[in-house]
Amino acid sequence: MASGCSELESAIExxxxxxxxxxxxxxxxxxxxxxxxxxxxxxxLQHVLTNTQNKEAANKLIQSLDADEDGKISFDEYWTLIxxxxxxxxxxxxxxxxxxx
Amino acid sequence: MASGCSELESAIExxxxxxxxxxxxxxxxxxxxxxxxxxxxxxxLQHVLTNTQNKEAANKLIQSLDADEDGKISFDEYWTLIxxxxxxxxxxxxxxxxxxx
Numbered sequence: 001m002a003s004g005c006s007e008l009e010s011a012i013e014x015x016x017x018x019x020x021x022x023x024x025x026x027x028x029x030x031x032x033x034x035x036x037x038x039x040x041x042x043x044x045l046q047h048v049l050t051n052t053q054n055k056e057a058a059n060k061l062i063q064s065l066d067a068d069e070d071g072k073i074s075f076d077e078y079w080t081l082i083x084x085x086x087x088x089x090x091x092x093x094x095x096x097x098x099x100x101x
Numbered sequence: 102m103a104s105g106c107s108e109l110e111s112a113i114e115x116x117x118x119x120x121x122x123x124x125x126x127x128x129x130x131x132x133x134x135x136x137x138x139x140x141x142x143x144x145x146l147q148h149v150l151t152n153t154q155n156k157e158a159a160n161k162l163i164q165s166l167d168a169d170e171d172g173k174i175s176f177d178e179y180w181t182l183i184x185x186x187x188x189x190x191x192x193x194x195x196x197x198x199x200x201x202x
Contacts, residue, residue: 008145011115012183016190018109030195044109075191079184082113089117090176094131 018044019078031072037062048085119145120179132173138163149186 005013022040023032032040038058041049051057065077106114123141124133133141139159142150152158166178 005148006145007115008119009148011112011119012149012187012190014108014112015116016187016194018112019191020194044107047106047110048113075188075195079187083180083184086113086117086180087176089113090120093117093121094176 015082016075019075023075028072031070031074032078033072034059034062037073045085048089116183117176120176124176129173132171132175133179134173135160135163138174146186149190 018040019032020029022036023029025036025039026033038055041058041061042052046052049061061081062073065073065081067077067080068074119141120133121130123137124130126137126140139156142159142162143153147153150162162182163174166174166182168178168181169175
């Protein structure tokens with residue numbers, strides 16, 4: 001992305017780059033295997049997700065995201081997770097807006 | 102969000118907070134009206150979208166995003182735009198991965 005990007009554009013780039021940082025570690029470069037996904041959840045999403053250290057919980061999360069059931073997480077499936085986290089956060093912020101005088 | 106968040110968590114927060122910064126300016130606090138949306142696109146997405154200064158192009162974009170046709174942009178509709186931008190960026194990054202030796 002061009003330098004001088006807005007904070008919003010840089011944030012989108014962080015989200016996209018994060019996927020490839022973990023997907024590229026082993027095997028197919030455009031998909032995260034289970035181990036890469038668990039590592040990403042543990043290292044990057046420990047404040048917004050619960051049970052991130054729990055292997056079983058992480059595997060359940062993978063199963064719920066793995067729409068094409070290939071045992072790996074594609075960018076689209078990763079983006080579904082990010083969207084769920086964002087929507088949860090947006091509901092919290094919407095409530096804060098309403099509570100303000 | 103708790104301090105000490107990961108870069109990924111902070112990036113998600115930037116994306117969510119950005120919606121409310123613009124949605125809250127006038128009228129309903131959890132929806133962007135057309136003017137607020139055009140301002141957000143012009144100020145925040147000028148490197149990743151084309152024609153951001155063009156009112157007609159922005160109105161077409163609103164029309165394509167406005168799933169419930171209420172003339173406003175909800176968080177979900179905003180998130181669809183962010184997802185489209187992220188997926189375009191992810192395809193560029195996927196190609197860069199493949200070009201690497």
